[in-house]
Structure formats: structure tokens, C-alpha cells
Amino acid sequence: MTDGPPRTKHLASQRRDYAQHVLHDDYFQNQSPHELVRLWLNDAMEAGLTDATAMTLATVDELGWPDARIVLLKGLSEEGWDFYTNYGSAKVKHLDSPPHMAAAVIYWATLERQVRVRGPVQRLEREISEAYFASRPRTSQLSAWASAQSQPVENREQLEVQYREQAEQYPEGTQIPLPPFWGGVRLSPLLFEFWQGRSNRLHDRFRAQKNDDGRWQWIRLAP
Numbered sequence: 001m002t003d004g005p006p007r008t009k010h011l012a013s014q015r016r017d018y019a020q021h022v023l024h025d026d027y028f029q030n031q032s033p034h035e036l037v038r039l040w041l042n043d044a045m046e047a048g049l050t051d052a053t054a055m056t057l058a059t060v061d062e063l064g065w066p067d068a069r070i071v072l073l074k075g076l077s078e079e080g081w082d083f084y085t086n087y088g089s090a091k092v093k094h095l096d097s098p099p100h101m102a103a104a105v106i107y108w109a110t111l112e113r114q115v116r117v118r119g120p121v122q123r124l125e126r127e128i129s130e131a132y133f134a135s136r137p138r139t140s141q142l143s144a145w146a147s148a149q150s151q152p153v154e155n156r157e158q159l160e161v162q163y164r165e166q167a168e169q170y171p172e173g174t175q176i177p178l179p180p181f182w183g184g185v186r187l188s189p190l191l192f193e194f195w196q197g198r199s200n201r202l203h204d205r206f207r208a209q210k211n212d213d214g215r216w217q218w219i220r221l222a223p
């Protein structure tokens, strides 16, 4: 016999106060949300946070079911957020279908900050993917060739055999080309939301949305 459901009780009692930073109403005036993401990302990297560039990417599958997974942010500009993946993966299948949109969220727990974005996605030009692929460690390049991401695998041994086959195909000293089924994807945010934890659950939230004149409109939201 057990004494009721202690785990649930334990979860419900987990809480902390958020009090590190504030977002003032004038903080965003004339500020591009892209620039703010860059600043927050820099703060996260300077703070030495583990996987500071990890974002949760949400897509919708062919049945309308939502899906989400972590990918690493590898490029950030006014054009959008770039990540790299296998084009045969589930996520890219979802993104290849209309409306070709995704959402992403990053949470930097230590800084008590969250950023959310939504927008259309497109594949990066091959030259950009080639340059990024060439910058990866050789072992990562071989893994990209060896792994048909999101496809079933018989066992661990099968994966390692496939890796060894690629290592034989491209011995040390030879250049490993970008696989045709692998590359970058850019999410171009049309909507941003910035969340800064505050005391007593009265958090600061601001949404940025592009106006018809191309300027960003900032709105404070209730937490």
C-alpha cells in the first residue's frame, strides 16, 4: 500500500518568485524585436547558460496534431531565426505543408525570460547551408549522412554500421559534401512575445506585431 499520491503533491508545491529584471513600458520604444532577441541571447550566452541557443520548435502535422521539439538556433538576423535539420524529418514534412508556418519558444530559466515567435518558414539557400555544414565537426557531418532522421532504426548497431560506412566513404582528408537531404530552415517571425518574470506573478509581457507601414507595434499584455 502507498500513502496517496505524493508525487503530485510535490509538483504542486514547486514554486519560486521571479525578481531579477524588469521591463519598463518605454523599454521597447523604437526597438526592433529582432534586436531585443539578440540582446537577450547575448545575456544568456554571457551568463554561460547551458544550451542558451536551444529553442522549442512547434509544428502541426497532416492530421492537425501539434508537435514540438528542441532545435538549436544557428543564425539570427532581421530576416529570421535559422536552424539546421534533416529535410526528410517529421518537422520538415510538417513545414512543407500549407500554411508553412511554425512557432518557437526559448526559455532562459536563470534569467527568468521567455521569448515566443510565430511566422512563416522557408528553406535556406544551399550556399548558406553548405557554409554552415562545412563549419561542423567531421563527426557531425558523418552523422548527418548516416541518420535518416525520424525514420525507424532496427537497433543501435544499425546506426553505428551506417556511421562506419560513411566514415569509409569519406576517409580523413577528404571533403564531406552537404547531404542533399539536409540543410537550414528560416523562421521569419511576424509576431514576438517577450516575458520577464516579476514578483508576485505580476510578470511583464510585451507583444510586438508588424504594422502595415512596416513598423513594429508594441503592446503590453496581462501576465
Ligand SMILES: Cc1cc2nc3c(=O)[nH]c(=O)nc-3n(C[C@H](O)[C@H](O)[C@H](O)COP(=O)(O)O)c2cc1C
Binding pocket: 051, 054, 067, 068, 069, 070, 071, 072, 073, 083, 084, 085, 086, 089, 090, 091, 092, 149, 150
Ligand atoms: C539540446 C537539443 C538540441 C537539438 N538540436 C537539434 C537541431 O539543431 N536540429 C535537429 O534537427 N534536431 C535537433 N535536436 C533533436 C530534435 O529535438 C528532434 O529529436 C529531431 O530533430 C527529430 O524531430 P522530428 O521527428 O520532429 O523532425 C535537438 C535535441 C536537443 C535535446
